[in-house]
Amino acid sequence: MSDKKIITRFAPSPTGFLHVGGVRTAIFSWLWAQKNNGVFILRIEDTDKKREVQGSIEHILVSLKWLGIDWNEGPDIGGLHGPFKQSERLDTYKKYANLLVEKGLAYTDPYSPEELQAFRKKAEEEKRPFLYRNHRPENPPKWEYKQDGARPLRLKTTAKKYKWRDLVRGDLEAGEEAVDDFVLIKSDGYPTYNFAHVVDDMLMEVTHIFRADEFISSTPNYLALYEALGIDRPEFVTLPPILGETGMKKLGKRDGAKDILDYQKDGYLPEAMFNFLAFIGWNPGEGDNREVMSKQEIVESFDLKHIQRAGAKFNEEKLNWLNKEHIKKLPKKELESNIFSFIPSKYEKYRDSKFVPILSERISKWSDIKEILDSGDFDFFFKAPIYEKSKLIFRNTSVERIKNNLQLAKKALENLDKNNFSVSEIKNALMLMADNLESRGELLHPVRFALSGRDKSPDPFTIASILGKDETISRLQKAI
């Protein structure tokens, strides 16, 4: 590789939200730029006025920022290679379109949409690929650029095989059926993606193009355009598809490709999301078994060599696990403030440091907190439990004995300092008692049940500590 500055880009179209596939592409491009001290450009491909969705540019910027993906040049901050919205670059496309017309490499499409459709239908019926160049007009009208109602402009291609190198897939080639006279400028005066991205990547000096593998089949067309414009090819880095969890098909909106910001709402950590997405189609390889990695560690380890070729299924279970791992790494303060902010206001009473440990070990994402509290499993902390006598009994210990054991426990706890009613103090006191008995369970189980009134709950020491000395003693007395 030369000492040329590495420049990558992410070029979404503002047609809605960013889903995991798009973000993954952004992450890989970003990583490669970071890794090489290069430049990462954000470009908005708003050439399809019909599909454009209001507000989606802002939404995209917010999504990337949430994940900690920043750009050196982009629509909001400008930069050397601007403007960064294709709708603001129409003169540029027009200029290069004219250049191709002058060279005799582009021509006007004289057909109506209906005529085209008929050609296409015929090809399909004959089970042949549709090739526009089979219908190339003899004497096309002179091309006229108009904002609207013009004739489309097409590239005049040569039917030939193309070969190229992909940094992930290796040497690729395609038959001449893969090349066709595609549209450069649409009848509304806007360029197509196929034309605009090639011109822009050239002018923005992009060195590496990261994109998903559905673009492999159109690469010969791009190669034809590079030739026509007389420019060098950039490097191609093809990413494997992300597949839906159910099938083999590419993850689309239908089978759950969510807005990446939905994961923020669900309470996933951006670092975990980044980590997870970076590992869809990449890993550090070479016996490096790390999976829980910080963004910085990923940047340092990132390479093109270990980008996968085969598609990978989106596995939410693993995402949950990974998110939990990242939660565990959070500093105490940050853990607490996150948990507090995800406790719904009607459960405000639970916004207390005492609840942080028992909540944090039971969740894999912040939104699980609401589920736990909604389930009522923790209600007993603020509501006196109602006992079902049979559940107080431990195995086949007699009622008398249980009562006696509860008395013992109560006595042990009464001796503790009210102001130092900590988990470890309580544990010491109760264990001392329990160890004198036949089994620890015959003391610990009734105590836990007396405090919680539930089959399942955190351990008795933790509950007692949260309830405080007075409430603990009172519940024990009630149970007795």
Next chain:
RNA sequence: GGCCCUGUCGUCUAAUGGUUAGGACAACGGGUUUUCAAUCCGUUAACCGGGGUUCGACUCCCCGCAGGGUCACCA
């Protein structure tokens, strides 16, 4: 149908001719001072098939098979 891509445990993957095919998630079993959770330990589980090349193939070649992509005035 043409062109093209892909193929290791259920899932994500390591391995670049020589390993008892390794790790992680999930599942299952057990331990950890009673239950849940957490944690620790362990178990089950894979090279798509068939031919070659080679002393030796998950790794290289060929032929199949299966899955996917693409054939837009969408990106």
